[in-house]
Amino acid sequence: MRVIEIAGGSGPAEALTVSERPDPVAGPGQIRIRIRAAGVNRPDLLQRRGHYPPPPGAPDILGLEVAGEVDQIGPGVDRWSVGDRVCALLGGGGYADHAVVDARHALPIPEGLDFVQAAALPETVCTVFANVFEAGGLKAGETLLIHGATSGIGVTAIQMAKAAGARVVATSRGADKAAAARALGADLSLDARTDDLEAAITAFGGVDVVLDMVGADYAALNQAVLKPFGRWVVIATLSGAKAEIDLMQVMLKRIVLTGSTLRARPADEKARLIAAVQAVAWPWVASGALRPPVEATFPLEQAAAAHLRLEAGDHVGKIVLTA
Known part of the structure; x- marks a missing residue:
């Protein structure tokens, strides 16, 4: 699969490069998502500059929120099926074609939302x-x-x-x-x-x-x-x-x-938070009351341009990568 790797240097053009890695495999309690869109967030900028390392066990790839289809189910997962449209909160790994995630950290994409809109939701x-x-x-x-x-x-x-x-x-x-x-x-x-x-x-x-x-x-x-x-x-x-x-x-x-910070919270705490969000905030998404605007989209291979747009500070709303 394609991934965006941090190759060194602090500027996005120098630091972010397209590379290939083996497709990840969903383990027990996990699902694999074929990523269609990934949110770009300020913690990504900090990690690129070397100031926000991923927590233990998380991929070194940037990206804390994605949307796409479930394409692999790990042992012990009965909530999701292959083909389900989901968005998910990640500890890392979103700037790629695939990501594995704790099945409890995914949310169903409500009717009427496309992948770009959905990718703007989980982390925020x-x-x-x-x-x-x-x-x-x-x-x-x-x-x-x-x-x-x-x-x-x-x-x-x-x-x-x-x-x-x-x-x-x-x-x-x-x-x-x-x-x-x-x-x-x-x-x-x-x-x-x-x-x-x-x-x-x-x-x-x-x-x-x-x-x-x-x-x-x-x-x-x-x-x-x-x-x-x-x-x-x-x-x-x-x-x-x-x-x-x-x-x-x-x-x-x-x-x-x-x-507080979010990324380093334990998996069980993130699962509790996702469940609370689904119960309280997801009806707002489904009704259309919660639809954060997307300022711009960039193809995955243009992640450096997306970082430059975010760093400029002129945007209103979210910036999203499409894969």
Whole structure:
């Protein structure tokens, strides 16, 4: 099968090369997927640069989410059949023609979704569900603040929060991105380059949960706009990992600060999360309430171009490889 390998160097053109490896074989409890599309995510960029190694037992191939057809069933699997259309959460291996995955980590593709749309879902939906709804405890009637609202995670979080009956405050860079977040359902969409974020969010009434992909630069803002008993969930640190925390604000507002990663979670925990996503969020997908936009697609052999597009930061929504 074709795979994209990391050959060395940090730039995508130098680092990513097309190679061939033997087709993987589904083992006990696994299925093999003939990959038709694979999501491109920021952790892929970090791994390419040598900063995010795969967890033990995961393939060294990039790619954390795929969609395609089941073409092989391992021993002990009775949930899936050959030919089933599925998308799946991977620890790695998505930039290829085939991938094997724990059968519990796959989800059925709802009617009406093509493989490209489906490949944009597993990593992002699981990340949002685990952090906004489980760690952040977002409830109907509350307000979610999303930084980086037009990223793949951001556009998914907007739609999931609205589907759950919450209000959304979005921040993004530039008027066009602010307009895109508003079109996706954000109740208040702010341009981080020109708007007074703290004043605008405070006038809106503050927020109950922050989904923070920026990190250090927004630490003071988050503390200022969170309501009492607010939850601040960190999932990326694009502006830096070290921030100043006003402990008096934490005490007076009873703020909870937490964060997480997804890739290194144990297989059983991922299976629990997938089951929860299927029960709660998959009906939103089936109804059309949750359809993250796909900014661009690239053939598998153009993975370097896909990385360049993601690194540029001008996209709205997901970038997907097609195989």
